Amino acid sequence: MGRSPCCEKAHTNKGAWTKEEDQRLIAYIRAHGEGCWRSLPKAAGLLRCGKSCRLRWMNYLRPDLKRGNFTDDEDELIIRLHSLLGNKSVSLPPSPAPPPPIDGAFINSLWSLIAGQLPGRTDNEIKNYWNTHIKRKLLARGIDPQTHRPLLSGGDGIAASNKAAPPTPHPISVPAKAAAAAIFAVAKPPPPPRPVDSSDDGGRSSSGTTSTGEPRCPDLNLELSVGPTPSSPPAETPTSARPVCLCYHLGFRGGEACSCQADSKGPHEFRYFRPLEQGQYI
DNA sequence: AACCCAATCAACCGCGCGAGC
DNA sequence: TGCTCGCGCGGTTGATTGGGT
Known part of the structure; x- marks a missing residue:
């Protein structure tokens, strides 16, 4: 039928x-x-x-779209996020607790997840940009854009690297959506239905600038964390359920990309992500 | 000036998923 | 429980553009 x-x-x-x-x-x-x-x-x-x-x-x-070239910051963020979420699966070590429930409307899949961290950019735009620019950029750096592992010298680039270094079997490999559910305990609720404003600005304020117009370090809302929902009281939170910000893992330091701060005892924890192996790059 | 080729990006297509019945 | 429908995603195509010869 x-x-x-x-x-x-x-x-x-x-x-x-x-x-x-x-x-x-x-x-x-x-x-x-x-x-x-x-x-x-x-x-x-x-x-x-x-x-x-x-x-x-x-x-x-859409009135809130940002046109124009991608910035270096955006480039790097896309690469980092792709390395974490790429290939439609993300590796998570065994966790005793199931991933927290998460808003399905906000957590989608690879390109839309990345787009969600780049205000004013669309998944299609990022996908195109990845295929045309970033792949080449990574190859030029000697990094396999699929696996984010170093390409082996000699032979035919990607094919050689894939032959020689197939993706390591990970403890748990979950589809992107489930992975996202585990990764993104969204620190802010999904945006309310966008009022369709007749003004030209129409929500453009969310496109990477503050109300004062200064850039908000790619307003990434990169509060990627695993743990209780934002409504959960931060104090009294048991260690096993403490929010885990992944911006540290993504390479950002000192609140570069998000508003959270590493506590005085050390950097962010990233309980749900296996640290990179030696020789593995983001 | 004309042609070719690669790069770019808007748009299409097929499919999976979730909601509703 | 199974089916239909609508939405949205990822992969791909094809038209356009720009640079090189």
Whole structure:
């Protein structure tokens, strides 16, 4: 039997969007908000597939998108996050406690997770950027972009490294979503439904700058932690459930990337991540 | 000026997942 | 419990652009 097509393909436009189509879509979403993508094209008078409308809005028309080149900070963050979440699985040592429940709307998968840490960037944009720029950058550094391990000299780069150093079997390999659930005990709730503001700024304040306009060290909200939900009282928290910030593991120090601070007893703990092995790079 | 090729990125496609019935 | 539907993700395609010859 099979799935019904997502739209009536015979009567939909394909290819590049025209200005008029963009205007129609923007106007409709401003008036009615996002959602109901399947019925949106008809309601908005667009001869487009609902998926196509969603994609166009998400990746190009949203008012809070940041355009322009990626910064070095963004580059490095993408690399670090990819090294942790890449290849659709993340390795976690055995943990006695199951991962905390987590907001599924906020925790998605690889590219959207990374996009979630880069305000104003979309998963599609990051994915493209990864494939076109960062892969090459890592290869130039002698790092396999898939495994984040050093490439072996000689032979054919990636293939050689994969042959020689297949991914180490890890204690637990979980799909990205489950891994994310374990990693990201989100320190702030998912953003409220974005009010579709007619002002041009429309939420752009979340795009890496503070209200004063100064850059917020890539406003990464990198409070990646494992532990109780933010509502849990910080005091009295048993050691086994203490929030674990991963920004330290990601290489950030002294609150570079998040507002948390290493306590006086030492750096952040990162209980749920195996420290890098010798010779393993992020 | 014309052609070729690589890089870039918007958009498409197929599929998986979760919610609702 | 199984099915359908809608959403969203990752992989891929194809048009466009820019640099080199």
